[in-house]
Amino acid sequence: MTRASDRAYRKIRSFILSDDVHPGMQLTEERLAEISGVSRTPVRDAVQRLENEMLLVRSASKRLSVADWSHDEIDEIFSLRAMLESHAAERAAQRMDDESLARLRAINVTLTEAVNRPEADIATFLEANRQFHGLILDRAQSPRLSQLLPSLVEQPVVRRTAAQYSRDDLIQSGIDHEELIAAFAARDSKWARAVMTSHIRRAFHSFSSATSRIAKD
Amino acid sequence: MTRASDRAYRKIRSFILSDDVHPGMQLTEERLAEISGVSRTPVRDAVQRLENEMLLVRSASKRLSVADWSHDEIDEIFSLRAMLESHAAERAAQRMDDESLARLRAINVTLTEAVNRPEADIATFLEANRQFHGLILDRAQSPRLSQLLPSLVEQPVVRRTAAQYSRDDLIQSGIDHEELIAAFAARDSKWARAVMTSHIRRAFHSFSSATSRIAKD
DNA sequence: ACACTTTCTATTGTATACAATTGCGTTCCG
DNA sequence: CGGAACGCAATTGTATACAATAGAAAGTGT
Incomplete structure (x- = not known):
């Protein structure tokens, strides 16, 4: 069985890359938890990974959004x-x-x-x-x-x-x-x-x- | 007030860089939690950051150790x-x-x-x-x-x-x-x-x- | 009507309890 | 005595409850 945080990572990733998400769109950890079907704890792990890959960014005060690039x-x-x-x-x-x-x-x-x-x-x-x-x-x-x-x-x-x-x-x-x-x-x-x-x-x-x-x- | 995960990050980091730690040394999240005086949750955040910086590595089965380099x-x-x-x-x-x-x-x-x-x-x-x-x-x-x-x-x-x-x-x-x-x-x-x-x-x-x-x- | 304060709400941060996994020591059999 | 199977202990993974914080909204006085 794969770890929940890994599943969350993949789900969130493909969600971000799908077409119903536009750059700059705001997200919440809870919403991502729903999407990936796990609790917020593994979601936070996954989010941190995605932040490192700069797919997600935390705006000024810790709010999550999908990265955008100039x-x-x-x-x-x-x-x-x-x-x-x-x-x-x-x-x-x-x-x-x-x-x-x-x-x-x-x-x-x-x-x-x-x-x-x-x-x-x-x-x-x-x-x-x-x-x-x-x-x-x-x-x-x-x-x-x-x-x-x-x-x-x-x-x-x-x-x-x-x-x-x-x-x-x-x-x-x-x-x-x-x-x-x-x-x-x-x-x-x-x-x-x-x-x-x-x-x-x-x-x-x-x-x-x-x-x-x-x-x- | 700084976030607990940030404090943990700094404490663990300086701990690793101090002289009473040798490369390859095994650590546990709990031990690091004691050292940094917070619970395991923020410690895990800090650890993930340090893994990214490759200061810490997770050996085969998720056990933590201080990085070593050939x-x-x-x-x-x-x-x-x-x-x-x-x-x-x-x-x-x-x-x-x-x-x-x-x-x-x-x-x-x-x-x-x-x-x-x-x-x-x-x-x-x-x-x-x-x-x-x-x-x-x-x-x-x-x-x-x-x-x-x-x-x-x-x-x-x-x-x-x-x-x-x-x-x-x-x-x-x-x-x-x-x-x-x-x-x-x-x-x-x-x-x-x-x-x-x-x-x-x-x-x-x-x-x-x-x-x-x-x-x- | 407008600025300022205050409350409320949505969201993130942390602690803790518990589940699952893995390593290790022990025992049992050959 | 060697090795495999088992069980216990230590460690990591996950869920959930609660605390702190920041943004939004509502209210208040001028």
């Missing part, structure tokens, strides 16, 4: 991600094994197929993308990195911005991944680092131009 | 610190103002004086060093960075390793800081970044050779 903040988040994930890629290249390599290839096939469907299957793309980056982080074998990176609000930003990406952006992601795999296969850590850096920069760029396009409407 | 892990910690603090220095250079610059100079005077005393005043050095880096982080004006960096077990590593540093190492720190200040004064972000990177690399080096010297004994 464009500058998202810029900064992508910068930090670029740094840390590039570092992860570098380490992963030095520690790559054939099995992981095979799994990376398999994941990217799934990802590419999802993109190439008549209607791009965004959900599958996101999940495959998550797995791809997760596996790299895993191979980096750095507990600190594994702790720092997720708290970089990776998923939420991706989630809220994924809708912004054009099909071309998604296709480009698959191509970037191919090159990453090549770098890993060659155990070339500098190459892997460089590819990862531009991969994330490119992702931010796509996001950035898409939102500025929207801002004009 | 040489490889400390290496990795310094690498990440180098990346993030260099980034902070770069941003700080772009956002530097004259008042902060003056304060950095003042802090570094204190630091240098502490080092130059007949018996180097390590405690004052550490505190001044902390203030110096803290001010830079503050000027970087990045909430994410401010959240990520402290959790990099900065203080603890510094604390447990400071005794290793030779007087020359401490003097070199002061010199590095001078150059950092110069870079900030010139608002030269690339320069600041470069100096910070070598500053931290150098610190790790000093630490590393000192501990390998010890290991031989």
Whole structure:
């Protein structure tokens, strides 16, 4: 049986990422307790975790709300991600094994197929993308990195911005991944680092131009 | 009145950093509750914070212990610190103002004086060093960075390793800081970044050779 | 009508009791 | 004497009741 605080964490998390929640929305611990079906004690544990991941913020006087990010903040988040994930890629290249390599290839096939469907299957793309980056982080074998990176609000930003990406952006992601795999296969850590850096920069760029396009409407 | 969980956090933290605690030592929530004079509920909050900062770790089955670090892990910690603090220095250079610059100079005077005393005043050095880096982080004006960096077990590593540093190492720190200040004064972000990177690399080096010297004994 | 105070209510913070789990020592059997 | 099964003790996890606090609302006097 999983711990109640873990269940609460997952439930609250998916609640926050769902569409019936808008950034800045106020919440109460009690409400979250209802949602996750446990008492406030484990909820508070979960909330603290989510605060660390900056999915939730406590406004001035301890009131909870769903995090919101300015464009500058998202810029900064992508910068930090670029740094840390590039570092992860570098380490992963030095520690790559054939099995992981095979799994990376398999994941990217799934990802590419999802993109190439008549209607791009965004959900599958996101999940495959998550797995791809997760596996790299895993191979980096750095507990600190594994702790720092997720708290970089990776998923939420991706989630809220994924809708912004054009099909071309998604296709480009698959191509970037191919090159990453090549770098890993060659155990070339500098190459892997460089590819990862531009991969994330490119992702931010796509996001950035898409939102500025929207801002004009 | 401060919150009980905050008091607990501070008490436990200083307890951990005190000398009657050795890395790997086992603790219980109840014991920590006694020490901090509050009930287990706020203690658990504090403990979770300290887990995030990796000062405490939960061994396999949820039992608490004081964190310990292998040489490889400390290496990795310094690498990440180098990346993030260099980034902070770069941003700080772009956002530097004259008042902060003056304060950095003042802090570094204190630091240098502490080092130059007949018996180097390590405690004052550490505190001044902390203030110096803290001010830079503050000027970087990045909430994410401010959240990520402290959790990099900065203080603890510094604390447990400071005794290793030779007087020359401490003097070199002061010199590095001078150059950092110069870079900030010139608002030269690339320069600041470069100096910070070598500053931290150098610190790790000093630490590393000192501990390998010890290991031989 | 407006500022100021006061009360009330919603929300978070803390303590405590109890449940569940895990480690460890003991016993029992081979 | 060694090892597995069992039971007890210590420790963590959860619920709930209550205390403290901050925001909102209502009232009061000018």
